[in-house]
Amino acid sequence: MNSKTTSQRAASILSLVLLLAGAGSYSQSANDPPAKTQIVFLGTGNPSANPDRMGPSVAIVVNGTPYIVDCGPGVVRRAAAAARLGVKGLEVTHLKTLFVTHLHSDHTLGYPDLIFSPWVLGRKEPLEVYGPSGIQAMTNHLLLAYKEDNDIRINGLEHANATGNKVNVHEIKPGVIYRDENVTVKAFLVKHGSWRQAYGYRFETSDRTIVISGDTAPAESIVENCNGCDVLIHEVYSQLGFKAAKEDWHKYLLSFHTSSRELSEVATKAKPKLLILYHQMWFGGSTDTEQGLLNEVRQGYAGKVVSAHDLEIY
Ligand SMILES: [Zn+2]
C-alpha cells in the first residue's frame, strides 16, 4: 500500500518535472536576463470562461516598452501579474499602445479595462489604439458609457487627471501601420469567416520578427508574412474535437478557425523558428487534450512547436 502510494507520488512528480522541462525548453523565466524583445502571454484563452486562461492578449515588450495585441477579459490584471513576476515594462501605467486584430468580444472585452484602469492608477497619456474599422465606433460607445464615472473621478475628490482617459483611435488598412525606435508593425488581412476585416500583425524589432495570427482560418497571408520568421503565434483547434462536433459547428470552424492539421500545413510553408499555439480550442474528454492537440500539430509539422499558457514568456 505504502509502496504503491510512493510510486504514484514519484510518477506524478516525474510528470510535473517533464511538463516543466517541456515548457522551459523555449520559454523564459522573468528572472532571466531579458531578451531585447520579450513575448508575454497575458491571455491564451477563447470565449470559454476558463479561470486558468484569460481572453486572448499578447504583450510584445521591446526594450521595456509594451505593445499589446488584443485585450481579452483579464488583460490589465495579467499585465500586473507579469510586472510582479519581473517584467517591469508591463507595469499597468505603462500600457498605452494597443493593436486589435478584430472586434469579436473575446478579443475586446478588456478594452474598457485597458482604457480606464491604467488611467485611474495614474497614466497621464492617452491610449493609442490601432485596429479594424468599427474600433472608432466601439471606442465612442465605451467613452459615453463611462462618462459619468469619468466626470466624477476628474471633477470630484479623486482628482484624476483629464488626459489619460482619452483614446486616439487609428482605423488601419493593410501595410505598415506603426513605427517607432523599437518596432515596425505591419498589419495584414486574415480569413475569419464573415468578419470583413480581421488582421494579423507582423512585429519587426532589432532582434526578432514575430507574427501573430489573431483569429483566422488557414491563410496564405500568414505564410507570406512569416516566411521564416522567428516566432509564429497562431490560433488552433483540435482535429479530434472537430470530428466529434455537430455539422453546423463544422461550417463555423472551417470558415473561422484553423485546425491542427491545417496549422501543420501552414507552419510547414511559413517555416517559423518557433511555432507557439494560443487561443487553443480543444473540447475535453479523456483524449481531446492540450497534449493531444500538440501531438496532432506535430504529426504534420517537423519544426519546434509549444502550446502557450497565461504568463509564459518567450
Ligand atoms: Zn477569438
Ligand SMILES: [Zn+2]
Ligand atoms: Zn474571432
